[in-house]
Amino acid sequence: ADKKVVAVSIPAADHGWTSGIVYHAQAAAKEINAAFPNVEVVVKTSPSAAAQVSALEDLSAGRKLDALVILPHTSEELTMPVKAVKEGGTFITVVDRGLNDPAIQDLYLAGDNIAVGKNTAKFLVDKLGGKGNLVVLRGIPTVIDDERIQGFKDGIAGSDLKILDIQYANWNSDDAFKLMQDYLAKYPQIDAVWANDDDMLLGVLEAIKQSSRTEIKYALGGNGMKEIIKKVIDGDAMTPVETPYPPSMIKTAIYMTVANLIGQAPIRGVVKLDAPLITKDNAAEYYFPDSPF
Amino acid sequence: MSVATTEPGRLERDRDFNFNWTAAGPFLALLVLLAIGFVINPDFLSATNLSNVITRSAFIAIIAVGATFVISSGGLDLSVGSMAAFITGITIMCMNMMVPNVGVWSIPAGMAIAILAGIACGLVNGVIVTVGKIEPFIATLGTMGIFRALITYMSDGGTIPIDRTLREAYRPVYFGTVAGIPLPILISLAVAALGAFILYKTKYGRQCAAAGANEDVARYSGISIIRTRTIAYVIQGACVAIAAICYVPRLGAATPTTGVLWELQVITAVVIGGTALRGGKGRIWGTVAGAVILELIANLMVLSDFVSEYLVAAVQGVIIIIAMLIQRFSK
Amino acid sequence: MSVATTEPGRLERDRDFNFNWTAAGPFLALLVLLAIGFVINPDFLSATNLSNVITRSAFIAIIAVGATFVISSGGLDLSVGSMAAFITGITIMCMNMMVPNVGVWSIPAGMAIAILAGIACGLVNGVIVTVGKIEPFIATLGTMGIFRALITYMSDGGTIPIDRTLREAYRPVYFGTVAGIPLPILISLAVAALGAFILYKTKYGRQCAAAGANEDVARYSGISIIRTRTIAYVIQGACVAIAAICYVPRLGAATPTTGVLWELQVITAVVIGGTALRGGKGRIWGTVAGAVILELIANLMVLSDFVSEYLVAAVQGVIIIIAMLIQRFSK
């Protein structure tokens, strides 16, 4: 009779990774709605932080939410609105991009962005013998992006690896393609490239291929996109490693939230997914050819 | 050769009681949407939901009141979204800076700074367009990039959150109500009323419409196009600042993505409201209705479960086009 | 009854050897940018860099050639970016579907489908604007949402990659060269030449300019505004399709973010090129120069080390405004 309502609020699919988020959130909703007649999972995507705040208001205006699973567009702007929802007695699960006030969340699930940067950096320090020229492509101005860059810088600290340039390419392959072309024009000697997201890595690889430059030894990304994992499995020389940051984390979060609601399995706390280096040896574990991402 | 006076032909002083469809259009569209909403989901008409939606539309409405001036004077402003972000950023930074010394008084001080910043930004746009004689589309596309870059720079790519100690004191500006009506709604009504007063009841309003209708005629009538249009941009800037002031407590921070694409929403609200993009006549209340319509459509999408998440933008597009078609052909 | 014979020494004003600054403006700006580029970083003028930049500008240039028609006929099209994404999506899906049966032949077949899709999309825009009599800004803002939603829906929010087996065969369309000149450059030159031919040498081109210069006069002269403007949108659609065709091999996939904000770049290119936004005479070659200028500025930003990565957009804005100012006041 009285169904438990779980609202899922996520960014609209604005690049590869978020489209993975949307895919997994919807899959989870479908599975759960079919499996548990007394639970209703509602998924709403929003194209901007402001729209997401509005969506929260709309979702909670009509009915009482038993739980909210949210991947905030931006941390700062969503903090107060989520707090308002929480005050209505809703269980809050936060995914990936966190809120500013950890007291609001009942459950937090995310990847390790510092590790994403650091592990990649360590690999490069190791393989390049501690010296060489790097160029870096970053995403959009967000905390997550900052963390990855921070982790990366920490990772190369103490070595003679030099970052020639860091610029934004908006987690977008096209922008990354252009930026990489320009990097190539600007710097005669580049030893390795790091794009902090695999969407961008695709653009980088195109640009390198077109330039027929041979001195570039590594072009690395991050996020565990299936195309890139495949390269790792195939032993690609330029992209031999990868770091995971699976969008399926949203599905995990939804399931955990539902379990908490109806499964008599109280779950509170912080879940951090590891971001170990994916190499040829363990790549198969991270390869899901049927997933969209 | 000859001639003389004609008889003083008496003219019929007829009022026209003709119903003005263009003027009524947006309000009718609003009613239709409300009806559709009720059919789709009765919760739609709940007081909470409606008040949420209208409150939310306040930002766009306030900015769009300014845009009505700019557009009716023959200009265009694409920079309003990033200007809003920039002003929000400045305001928060100033408030945070002042808070150790003046405490809660930094809120009104910050608001004053916001208005000044808005006026300054508007002035920049206005001068580039009028004195620089640059096509408004391009000039404000340029300043759009500039404001956006400045907020990104100021926030160092991250966010500029408002000081914790100010949060609670500032909250009522967005979340407060007077006589049960949310404050942003009252503020936007006040801005619209003031805008309507200026546009319809003052000399400046006349000059504004004249400059948009025919630049030459206005010039030959002793109206300074430069002055008139620049003032319109300044009004626009002030409106953006007011919107920014209301916006701060809602999200508590300025970020490089604050206000992205607002310019398109603002222009859409103005045009749906019945103001012609080529200038001349401005319709302030139509603009406000237009802003509410846009928010209502978005809200309907969220409340209904008919359309795939992916298709929301398509449905919005279709609804806007249909609304405009109805407006056209109901005449 | 009035003054007598014409003056004998009436000025012979038949030939004007005046240098046309408006027409030359964009090309001069191009030269200035090249010079600045060289000073900042001599690599800037390297063949590879220039050829990269010009190749990249090809999409915008091709689409902007179409936009020159739309704008000079008195319209505007904000939907080109999402239309490009939509057409790219359709093309890739069709190619992938056909590849098991016809192999590499699915590439030309897919291209044909792209062109048809482009024409259809343009037709939709044109009909809404002309027959529906909706302000082009709003109408195409509506279809912009629609096309964007459709590509998101088609790709299920993800990407639509082109079949592996087609990749290599298709690659040359973007990466290939003829006589050392990258194919996209040649294609965009061909499109521009064809566009210039149509706009300047055919009756249709005349009608287009007339419809944009003065709708009433055009109508009274027996020119169908509906037909003329609709055709302009169809040309725009075809140009978007051509750009999409060149774009596919570049990254091998369509995504929901393909072509985001291209519309603004396209319009900027057209205006920088010297075509007035209010319609009338279009300048195809100026448009092409405009597209290259935009890409050059972005390139310069990356190649120089002067500005913080946060401020790139600001510098671009400033440069565009300065370029327009110089163009205005050099007259």
Place this chain on the structure above:
Amino acid sequence: MARDPDMQQTPPRHDAKQAEPCLLRTANLSKQYGPVTVLSNVGIDIHAGEIHAIIGENGAGKSTLMRLISGYVQPSAGTIAVSGKPVAFATPHQAEEAGIVLVHQEILLAEGLTVAENLFLGRELTRNGLVDDRTMHRIAREKLDELGCHVSPRTLVRDVGLADRQLIQIGRALLDDHKLVIFDEPTAVLTGSEVERLLEIVLRLKDRNMGVLYISHRLDEVQRLADKVTVLRDGKMIGTYAGHTLSQMDMAELMVGRELSALYPPKSEAPRGEAILRVNNATVPGYANDVSFTLHRGEILGFAGMIGAGRTELFEGIVGLRPVDARVELHGQPIAIRSPREAIDAGIGYLTEDRKGKGLLLQERLAPNLTLSALRRLNPGLWLRKRQEAVALDQAVDQYDIRVRSLRLHAGQLSGGNQQKLLLAKILLTNPSVVIIDEPTRGIDIANKAQIYTFIRKLVSEGKACVVISSEMQELIGLCDRILVMRQGRINGEIAGERMTESNIAWLATAEAGVAHATEGGRV
């Protein structure tokens, strides 16, 4: 009503040449705009090889009738038949295809296109499917030369003066052979030589067996040209008369429906007042060169000259509308006028010759138009006083006899002459002490001309001073106390009193400066 006994009403049409159906016939043609009937039951015939003039006061419905015939607007009732067959033109283009073309009263050209492009718009010549610009330029050159218009076919219409625009518009109508050519006040913006040339061309059309419908407020033209004259009054037909039987006086009285008094008010007897406006060495780059003159209280000072003499630009410069280099004294005080606003504030009013493009907001109602220049004077303080505006409009409508049937019309819905009166009212509402009127009676009917003249005379008798720029020499002679004649941007001579004659003006407007000055001292 004083009417010449010889004046013949043409026989009822049933008896008219029944053998060949007439070129165009309207029957019971009516037009209503909302509740207002602007034309009722008009029936006219036009035959091939005949010039048929339509005359009537401003707002009588002449232009409306022409627009109905040529497909610009559709009749509310009644029929139009071409060569005996009923037609209903949905567009002007259809009318053109049926051989009927209208030269508009208001200029309708695309400013952003070139002269040649405008001439051939919608019927471009092609060769192998491509537009053949070379041939079009050549033909354009020929056509324009024939009309005495010397602008380059390549210039943008935007850069072409009003008179040339009118000639271009005429050229456009004459480009192809038509059965019926309609001229709606073709000479309103033309000066002597062009007018002569045009009249010749009209007669030539008649010789080529075309029909011509001709509207003009210049009754001398009507008298010279017309085989038949149809008189309209308040949208109704008064009658159709054989042209040669009507004197100008007859026409005027038929139009007005009552007796007419003198056209020009008596000139002032009083001695010249003190100088109000002194302009020294005014130069408007490209147009006027080192022009000096003095305007006195109580004086009407005429400015004569041919098109392109630079009169308009000179005064646009003086009132701050374009860059000028001049020393100006007003009431003995030097002033610098940098903008039209300053001119208005200083009490100098300028009435433009281009009422449609620069004078009125055509889409705006009458009251806002009337008060646009005088916003400050009428509304001290911040806001508008709408009651004041309504009063001002009432007064203006009465005072200037603006014929409107509803005060809620847009300015663009007034007839041409009434627009002119509205514009005059608009400028005078600023209460200027110096009034500069560029072409005061362009398109004004004869009855109202008299009113405007009287009004100008009244202005100066109240102590103001007035400059009148006009291309109608008779108007200058009849109205002004003194006339300055400009040629190629310079003042070429001054004449007053007895010496104000058409031949003297014409001489000064065309002769070399030296020659003119030499002769001026004695007798021209």
